[in-house]
Amino acid sequence: MPRPDTVVILAAGQGTRMKTGAPKVLAPLVGRSLLAWVVDQALGLEPKRVIVVVGHGADEVQQAAAGFEGADRIRFVRQEPQNGTGHALQCCLPELGPDPGVVVVLYGDMPLLTRASLERLVEAQAATGGGAAMLTAKPADPRGFGRVVRRADGAVLRIVEQKDATPDELAVREVNLGVYAFAGRELVRHLPLLSNDNAQKEYYLTDVVARLVADSKRVEALVLDDDREAIGVNTLVHLAEARAVLQRRVLEEHMLRGVWIEDPSTTYVDWGVKIGARTHVLPCSVIRSGVVIGEDCEVGPFAHLRGGAVLEDGAAVGNFVEVKNSHFGPRSKAKHLAYVGDADLGVKVNIGAGTVFANYDGKHKHRCVVEDGAFVGSGTVLVAPVHVGRGATTGAGAVVKRGSDIPAGETWIGVPAKKLEKPNGGPTPAAL
Ligand code: UD1
Numbered sequence: 001m002p003r004p005d006t007v008v009i010l011a012a013g014q015g016t017r018m019k020t021g022a023p024k025v026l027a028p029l030v031g032r033s034l035l036a037w038v039v040d041q042a043l044g045l046e047p048k049r050v051i052v053v054v055g056h057g058a059d060e061v062q063q064a065a066a067g068f069e070g071a072d073r074i075r076f077v078r079q080e081p082q083n084g085t086g087h088a089l090q091c092c093l094p095e096l097g098p099d100p101g102v103v104v105v106l107y108g109d110m111p112l113l114t115r116a117s118l119e120r121l122v123e124a125q126a127a128t129g130g131g132a133a134m135l136t137a138k139p140a141d142p143r144g145f146g147r148v149v150r151r152a153d154g155a156v157l158r159i160v161e162q163k164d165a166t167p168d169e170l171a172v173r174e175v176n177l178g179v180y181a182f183a184g185r186e187l188v189r190h191l192p193l194l195s196n197d198n199a200q201k202e203y204y205l206t207d208v209v210a211r212l213v214a215d216s217k218r219v220e221a222l223v224l225d226d227d228r229e230a231i232g233v234n235t236l237v238h239l240a241e242a243r244a245v246l247q248r249r250v251l252e253e254h255m256l257r258g259v260w261i262e263d264p265s266t267t268y269v270d271w272g273v274k275i276g277a278r279t280h281v282l283p284c285s286v287i288r289s290g291v292v293i294g295e296d297c298e299v300g301p302f303a304h305l306r307g308g309a310v311l312e313d314g315a316a317v318g319n320f321v322e323v324k325n326s327h328f329g330p331r332s333k334a335k336h337l338a339y340v341g342d343a344d345l346g347v348k349v350n351i352g353a354g355t356v357f358a359n360y361d362g363k364h365k366h367r368c369v370v371e372d373g374a375f376v377g378s379g380t381v382l383v384a385p386v387h388v389g390r391g392a393t394t395g396a397g398a399v400v401k402r403g404s405d406i407p408a409g410e411t412w413i414g415v416p417a418k419k420l421e422k423p424n425g426g427p428t429p430a431a432l
């Protein structure tokens with residue numbers, strides 16, 4: 001696969017139609033931002049550099065992007081004010097220099113394009129010998145996209161924006177996705193010559209296409225087979241559509257690695273979750289980014305695993321259990337109605353129904369440790385920090401006070417919980 005030299009991501013637009021006030025490209029989508037998905041698309045092409053054009057909320061966007069994987073290869077260019085997609089590229093001219101090699105342009109709001117489609121784009125551009133290639137689609141709803149005007153012989157002539165189109169042009173089904181690969185030398189030659197004499201008084205990047213054609217350069221338009229890839233996020237409705245597609249892709253990757261997902265349509269697993277083979281994820285479970293789950297585990301139905309949850313092999317988290325920032329050792333279980341927050345559980349610990357790790361005192365979070373083989377009885381409240389020793393037991397409804405240290409093998413019951421003195425050191429009553 002030929003590698004592009006530069007990928008430019010346009011992300012300066014305001015995203016007013018989102019109605020959220022926040023920069024659109026930072027909208028969360030299956031565990032990371034819209035822009036993080038697009039940066040991933042860019043890095044997947046293995047370019048020498050990635051330029052992100054920022055404008056609205058520039059500081060916030062740059063700050064967020066500093067935390068992305070591959071952030072060291074990202075350069076930022078500011079576009080103020082935002083005078084159109086052509087203007088966005090004009091702002092990159094100093095960064096691009098006179099011959100930037102092959103330049104791919106992506107939009108910060110199109111998270112669904114696949115690696116395969118982008119590779120096809122780069123290959124098609126290489127075959128034009130100094131021209132350009134672009135992605136198009138024929139969706140049922142053109143959504144205000146620019147239309148692709150072709151000559152009678154099928155060659156691309158130009159792109160016309162919906163707001164500038166004649167009724168005949170509006171009837172064209174093929175739309176421009178705004179994703180291109182250019183011979184950089186040609187791009188930088190034409191950019192300064194764009195005019196804003198159009199309905200939106202903007203500098204249109206699309207006009208570079210007509211200019212290349214007029215200059216006898218070839219422009220190849222590739223129609224996407226699956227127009228779901230073409231979803232651009234302009235509203236929260238589009239964000240939900242994109243979410244559904246990306247969620248399905250994430251779940252399919254897990255299934256193909258041997259994770260049993262009983263009902264993908266009600267299972268929410270963010271990007272950036274690790275799940276081992278033979279683990280079952282049952283319906284209506286929510287697993288957030290950063291969670292790590294071993295092999296042969298069981299999660300759900302109706303489980304909520306939040307950031308920092310780690311389940312080792314054979315662990316189980318059942319219905320209406322929330323786990324946050326906690327470690328389950330091998331074969332440890334919390335099967336029903338529990339909150340496990342900021343806790344470290346050893347091997348084969350049993351957390352009874354209704355157990356609450358009261359980790360927050362209103363100001364600070366504290367951790368609890370429950371050692372191997374301990375049995376935390378139903379309805380126990382552990383007011384953190386608490387240490388439960390190896391093989392220790394708490395009785396049903398016990399409230400274990402802050403700072404308690406239950407020695408190995410002891411049984412504590414009651415409110416506040418105290419050591420159960422067994423008559424003559426006999427066995428723990430079965431009722432507990
Ligand atoms: C553009 C295309 C249109 C195509 C559509 C696909 C032009 C002139 N038109 O439409 O043919 O069908 O995309 O989505 O290019 N942006 C900037 N700076 C700007 C303007 C936009 O960075 O000054 C960024 C936005 O953040 C966004 C992307 O460019 O990521 C597209 O902007 P948007 O306004 O949605 O596209 P249109 O210009 O309407």
Ligand code: CA
Pocket residue numbers: none
């Ligand atoms: Ca626009």
